[in-house]
Amino acid sequence: MGNAGPIDEYVASMRHALRGPGSAKRDLLTEARDSLLDAAEAYEGEGLPRAEAERLAIDDFGTVPEVAPGFQGELTVSQGRRTAALLFLSVPLIAFMWAIIWRVFPGSPHVDEIKPAWFGLLARTVDLLQLSVGAIGGLALLAFGRGARHIRRPARLTRWLGLFVWIQMPLIGALGLTLAAAAHGPVGFADYLPGLAVTVVSDALSVWQLYSAAHCLRCTRAVSALGSANLSPVDRERSLSRW
Structure with missing residues (x-):
């Protein structure tokens, strides 16, 4: 400059x-x-x-203390919207990849003998948890878009979304590792190359989701620090009307 x-x-x-x-x-x-x-x-x-x-x-x-809260509110909504879109797109992708892997690239011929009795129930639980994350992402994306006018506290919605991801994703990851170990048993998951490849992609997307969710929490902390934890759409428009 x-x-x-x-x-x-x-x-x-x-x-x-x-x-x-x-x-x-x-x-x-x-x-x-x-x-x-x-x-x-x-x-x-x-x-x-x-x-x-x-x-x-x-x-x-x-002054900066007067204007920054409105700007921070806009950035917090933007981060929440990005995280919601990431969840809505990546969670179904992960589920689809694993569905293809299990059907097109079966594991060891002794897999069915290795699987414990609880495997099916746990697998369905993981599927439901993944579905809930994708569904919440879709609903949040809709709320940040068409429903934005009806959200009185967008910073709180962004915070809830970040917390939800940080609770759900580690849980899904732990359960997924349990399923993988149970399905392949002594064969070793590292020997199952298709599954290993999808695992790398899934883990990368999961890390991205957690990173984005962490930024949601960081943005909402900044809103609180600036004294504007509960910005309404009217407040945001008033602050931006200075432009």
């Missing part, structure tokens, strides 16, 4: 205060900076020195 005056210092402070998806954060800060520069140029056109024009533009825009 060519200008190192009050506006750049203001934007840097805002960047430090906000937490959220990188691209969404950059877009918010870029739009805020452009608005400030336009206001400063208008003041400068009235004959004011550049530094004073920038300070007046910032005064009109609002």
Whole structure:
């Protein structure tokens, strides 16, 4: 940035205060900076020195403590929406891959002899848990989209989604490992190459889900720290109307 005056210092402070998806954060800060520069140029056109024009533009825009909560609310919703979309798309993909693996690439010919009596019940339980994660992701995605106007506390929804993922995914992972060990027994899961390949992909997607959910919790903590834990749509629109 060519200008190192009050506006750049203001934007840097805002960047430090906000937490959220990188691209969404950059877009918010870029739009805020452009608005400030336009206001400063208008003041400068009235004959004011550049530094004073920038300070007046910032005064009109609002201080960081005043404006940051609205921005953080937008970033928190964006992170929640991204996490919901990830769950909605990746969970069915994982379930589909495993369904194909079990049908197209059967394991050891002695698998049925190895499986304990509880295997079927546990497998159905894992399927239901996976279905619930995908369903919750779909519902949350709908809520962040078409239902956004009816959500009074979007930050709380983002937090619940993050907590849900951090409870469900480790549980599903542990149960999945139990199933894999029970299904392949002494054959060794490392010897079952199709299953090993799908496991790598599934684990990568699961780590991504947990990472995204952790950012949901981080964003909601930032909302609380900025004193705006329960932003309503009206509050967000009011704060953004400064632009």
